[in-house]
Amino acid sequence: MAFKYARRMERIKASEIRELLKLTAKPEIISFAGGLPASELFPVNEMIEISKKVLEENGAQAMQYGQTEGFLPLREEITKRMKRGKADVLPEEILVTNGSQQGLDFSARLFINPGDTIVLEKPSYLGAISAFKAYEPNFVDIELEADGMNMEELEETLKTVENVKFIYVIPDFQNPTGKTWSVEKRKKLIELGNKYDVVIIEDNPYGELRFEGEFLPSIKHFDTEGRVVYLGTFSKILCPGYRLGWVAASPEIVNKYTLIKQGADLQASTISQMEVAMFLKDYDIEAHIEKIKEVYKRRRDLMIKVMREEFPEEVTYTYPEGGLFTWVTLPERINSRDLAVKALEKNVAFVPGGSFYANPGHENSMRLNYSAMQDDKIVEGMKRLAVVIKEALK
């Protein structure tokens, strides 16, 4: 049979990462490919206590339908967490979603007509690019420098391109590059958003995982006109298995997201929301985040050390001050997709950088994740990768 699908399906392809992750499930593979948090750090014992308490105290409520907006005590806890990034939002400005991936999908659904333009970083998060693609936008990607987008290029784009519906940025420890926007560029972004009347989508899964340096205010903090939509998630500060994230936006905008959620899947899991709310309220998430940061920092250091010692000089890499990823740039003649095949032969996996470009044609980079592998595997895997790279550069 050949069924007649909608036109939008022509643009939807399997995520290279999710397909790679299937391969990398084999235990002998040392994988720098996924964006998996370290599962040995999950607060399993705490969640055992919590799941019992939630069901004993409010089982009937936990297993029943709830409000589309989300469980109110969880939304209250979320507003407290957002104060860390100096974003001042109210519980009624929060919609609980199934991870921040759902926030990405809903953002495109809310703003994008076919042919509208999305402005984003070059490179940007693969999962966002593929979520957006289904809504048939044009992408204009703006060079991502060490401290954020090239703002001249951004302003030129906003001045000349029509129907720019939003600017999508990951300001802290960006996926894939690990780069962080400076305060100056955060302010300038708001200024340009206001001047050219464009919505800003701030995707911030990693901001709380800062190993060193100063904790920066979120872009939402500088928002003067309610045009910043903030996407948050518990996947990196607690765990991804509950699939809980959130959208924070002005009442007008968040109400639209809520309408979308109603039609899309009614609501996030009631019981998961109640459990995570209890963890945030009655347990020590700050201590938990400290533990995560300690481990990830050590792993970043190990990864950087091998690169410094073993990678050829023509190969450069970012030094992330937090988050889960570093970004390696190879000489232009090298295609990292070929490199990935050779690395897999040595049981090492990474994601070729080309996947992170909204518009194709950039194949000489790689994204490396350091959160998911044990220390000794990081060292061993990076050494093998160094061999593969040296071989390719010969």
Place this chain on the structure above:
Amino acid sequence: MAFKYARRMERIKASEIRELLKLTAKPEIISFAGGLPASELFPVNEMIEISKKVLEENGAQAMQYGQTEGFLPLREEITKRMKRGKADVLPEEILVTNGSQQGLDFSARLFINPGDTIVLEKPSYLGAISAFKAYEPNFVDIELEADGMNMEELEETLKTVENVKFIYVIPDFQNPTGKTWSVEKRKKLIELGNKYDVVIIEDNPYGELRFEGEFLPSIKHFDTEGRVVYLGTFSKILCPGYRLGWVAASPEIVNKYTLIKQGADLQASTISQMEVAMFLKDYDIEAHIEKIKEVYKRRRDLMIKVMREEFPEEVTYTYPEGGLFTWVTLPERINSRDLAVKALEKNVAFVPGGSFYANPGHENSMRLNYSAMQDDKIVEGMKRLAVVIKEALK
């Protein structure tokens, strides 16, 4: 600020039911409005045991990312459940979704270009109509008789209307009418689907809740060409709070749904999937469903009894052999939205029937839910409703 949203947002409105449910959360309201399962029947103690076991045995896995397709042991259990409706599907033909509402959204996303046609029952499920609307289809609704669609009208439509992408039906104890398709019409539907090369979406949340009469094979059972997409859910046979449902379809089609899921929210909750899989595998869901059926049957009987004794003769209603709803038809001069306001003054709630029509103009009906209220409240609420109706018919 006036932000520029996508065109599809013009069609998206708040669900009347979800808005009503907010009102009806007041304890003094006797609500026949929602589609809530009876929360006093939820297997809370079993889920306390299960959540502990899952986290103790596989905590790191349960809290981590998993595959987009869903947790394999859960998909295996789902194929077993589908055998109850004589549908023979393989685990790889299943995608786990966030409730069947997500299956509805994805169905429109997969098949509908703006201007394409969806054929559906008249009336049909409000949540489906509003999920579909976001994709800008035309709706052709076909008279729903006591035993299913009017098949002549259906064939005439398929013969004459272009770009019919799918036929959406709820064959068992339909929401909102409680009607069930006969075996003959199920077969005929497949015949017409094959003849006119149209996909069939079979939405079946209530099929297992049959109080009396013969358990009928699903429409998927008669599918000869892989054109039936079956949407299932655990919301009515276990509980809605975990937000777990599924899509079952031929490999070609289910792979497309999986691609959509990847962009939409990556995957359903890992931990919820593992918990529900354990419930299905190691606990007695058949006994649990028997208990649900016993209670709902008694409540249906009570509701029907008051209607028979107290409703005026001009008012008719369906006699559902299972499920959660009965459907009341009033004389054409009565607008049930006005009636709903009067009923709320007496602290009784229901959903006006007009909301269940894809194309407007049918206001003389009401959907009544009998699963959510205790026995004595059903009797009291129905008596009050009878008074309101008699008053309106004067």
